[in-house]
Amino acid sequence: MSDRGKANKLMSLQEAVSTYIKDGCSITFGGFIGRDCLAAVHEIIRQGIKDLVVIDDSKTDVMDLLVGAGCVGRWEGAYLGYGSIGLANNVRRAVEQGIPRPIDLEDWSNAAVSMRFLAGGLNLPFMATRSMLGSDIIKYNSRIKVMEDPYNGTPVALVPAARPDVAVIHVQRADAMGNAQVFGFTGNDGNKARAAKHTIITCEEIIPTEEVRRGGNLTLIPFYCVDAVVHVPYGCYPQSCYGYYAYDVLFCGEYHEMSKTREGFLKWLDRYVYGCRDHLEYCSRVGWDRLKSLTYLERQFNRV
């Protein structure tokens, strides 16, 4: 924790990942199938980190890639699909066939996961919700406790606080201290950063602290929650980043086709992850013209 007071937390993505993300650690990722941490995920895969316990709400590419690359041992969360395109092929292979390795799944609902991170962020042991009552989510998840509320006697479901070792969160703007500003909706990111023991912020732009002060209400995550700040433009691609670039549905469609077979997925991984030294090389491989088109499209609707 001694690093937390530092005025300058800027570091490379390689350094941030190797410093804070270890084999077997528990981790959560910011974004909500939009503003996802794809650059960080690629780096985790390149570093060969194993046995991650991912605690999260809803994920598409982030989890499908990590599971397919064999980085995940356990998932506690609500949604593992591929959006309107289909099911998550690597997740299916891991759960149904144990390829490339079996993963342990624990199902929750999105509201339940939200309450778990709220409890974590508030430093409370649990939170109550009226979701999941009467469903089989409770039947198969012994950590959800249904009790009568002690005041009125109605049933509520209790969910334990989530306190992951690490949160990785991509934002639009941050300063070197780690004040992280988010434009657009915020998912559970404010609570994830507060609940995690360490938080890595990746961002589209680094801004001076004076600029943060001009719009302090945009700061979702204050510096004291943050351990590392990494400048990664297009760090969400192929997912969207509000005000910066739109979702690339065609690239994701192609990924979905490729990942239908293990061989196809491995080829994709070689081309876009192992075959790229860093995120800049990935962007070059995708093509800067393509990225610029997505920025052009997004800026017809949303500007930061």
Place this chain on the structure above:
Amino acid sequence: MHGSAEFVKGKNYTASELMAITTCKEFRDWEVAFVGIGIPLVAGILAKRLHAPNLSIVYESGSIGPEKFRVDFNVGDSSAADGALCLTSEWRVFGDLQGGYYDIGVLGGAQIDRYGNLNTTAIFGGGDYRRPKVRLPGSGGGNDIGSSVGRVVIMMRLEKHRFVPRVDYITTPGYLDGSPGARERAGLLGGGPVAVVTSKGVFRFHPETREMYLHTIYPGVEAEEIRQSVGWDLKIAGDLQVAPDPSEAELAALRAADPANLILGGAGARERLSGLDEFVELTLKHAKR
């Protein structure tokens, strides 16, 4: 749920299009709607462009009341925030859902039973929860919507393996075992499902028995054909309705809402696009601003 580009036999529309248009009529003007992505979302956008311009759509990512200039492919796409009335957090909108602010929710699913219980978690097949035949995405926000929203509309293609006596896993509660007061006893706040919009017709729920029955059939469909596609002894309304064919205006509005046909048309439609430039061009051309 995912689209298909094939026209219904002898018609100028696909089953996905008819489902979207039928579902869109379930939304009322000035309502607040919590919808899932895919065809449910397209139905919400269509309602805004037709009879319910003041409908507010809420996304679990934390967007309340966006303008619908563009179709979204994920709940967290930046497009979900376009011109929103309020951009907030996920836990906050789930709190508002639990607080009773949201009138209607629209969900898809892989399996449903006669009481409207929905499975989006796993098809067990010969296996079980830990090692199922098909692992599905899980609840996402589906369980939360089904638990707490005012009323639920479900969209599913009518196939016998989907309409089953018992779902393998209740992800989202309908009327549970169908007994009187089952939802209230469990502690659920929302009203439960009111309609199941399928590729052949619309089911609704009997007010006392809570059992799903056939309420409306689409033009050219026989009730018997539907009975054969359901895994229990399906009851049929005495005054069974026949839905009209969608109008040209409805079809045009729908196709403009998903201009590259990527939601309603699925993988085939992606292959027909020449590339990203064409997608960008179509999106901008049809953005209703």
